[in-house]
Amino acid sequence: MAQKIKGLDCILLIDDDTPTNFLHQIVIKKANIDAHIVLYTNAEKALDYINHEKPKPDLIFLDINMPGMNGYLLKNTVSYLLKSVPKL
Numbered sequence: 001m002a003q004k005i006k007g008l009d010c011i012l013l014i015d016d017d018t019p020t021n022f023l024h025q026i027v028i029k030k031a032n033i034d035a036h037i038v039l040y041t042n043a044e045k046a047l048d049y050i051n052h053e054k055p056k057p058d059l060i061f062l063d064i065n066m067p068g069m070n071g072y073l074l075k076n077t078v079s080y081l082l083k084s085v086p087k088l
Contacts, residue, residue: 008035012057014046014074016066024061035059043069050081057082 011028013021021039028037036055040046043066050056060078064071 006034008033008058010038010055010057010059011035012038012040012046012049012060014040014043014060014066014071015063016041017063020063042066043071043074047074047077050078 011033013024015021015024018041021041025037025039028035035058038049038057040049047069062071062075062078064075
């Protein structure tokens, strides 16, 4: 069995397409990453999570083309709030 990847406590998946979020979850699990995965299908709710909840994400997968607040605007806002978190 492959060794678990450590160092990522929380991964935030943000995509308005639920099947895409599901696929990302599968890829993360198959990569043997042992992290808490938080899913959102809209940027506003994800931003609320980032502002008010714990744990803060160590990695963010972000869809760019979403209704309402798009991924570019969320990325810029998150970049200001969480300067050290990689955004994909």
